[in-house]
Amino acid sequence: MSKSKTPNKFFKNLGDYTAILLISFLPHLSIFNKIKASVMRSRGALIGKRTKLLSGIWIDDFSFLEINDDVSIAKDVILVATGGIKIGHRSMVGYGSKILSTNHIIPPGKESLRFPGLEYKKVTIGNDVWIGAGVIILPGITVGDGAIIGAGSVVTKSVNPYAIVAGVPAKTIRMRN
């Protein structure tokens, strides 16, 4: 790494961590939601209007995060957005859920997993989606508009619009009608 890039990276990381601390600790009163949204925008995220952000939210890389209008994100949600995360209008992310957009590259044979790096796969959550509490959504997943993800599910495959899925791995239990 060149010397000239080190301070930039240091200040970017410092800025991001300061933003995470603010977002994580401030309560979700309307005024604080506005402050949190502004802080996230200042770090490079696209944040819509009237977002409701509870405390304890952790975001890894604001630059590839898009959250649209009227989205609600509950307490202790983790968004690993390095590979890109888009959350559509009016969608809700339940308590303690994790949306992950990176995998560690699995090298051939029994080489160490520590150094081959990451692969990036964007996660796209549609409009009007309800993600229950404690859900894990894996890299590359698309969740269609109006879908519901049951509490505790691990979503390993993309979810059709208006499907209700649940379980580990998540399977369709019925369609909304």
Ligand SMILES: CC(C)(COP(=O)(O)OP(=O)(O)OC[C@H]1O[C@@H](n2cnc3c(N)ncnc32)[C@H](O)[C@@H]1OP(=O)(O)O)[C@@H](O)C(=O)NCCC(=O)NCCS
């Ligand atoms: C998925 C959910 C919305 C219910 O949908 P539903 O269509 O009413 O489902 P039902 O309760 O009729 O259950 C249908 C089947 O799915 C199973 N099921 C329901 N929710 C499940 C879940 N989260 N994980 C695994 N299986 C689940 C039921 O056991 C039932 O199985 P069976 O047919 O073998 O008996 C609800 O169970 C759920 O997970 N809600 C999330 C609650 C939450 O996270 N709240 C926090 C607010 S953000």
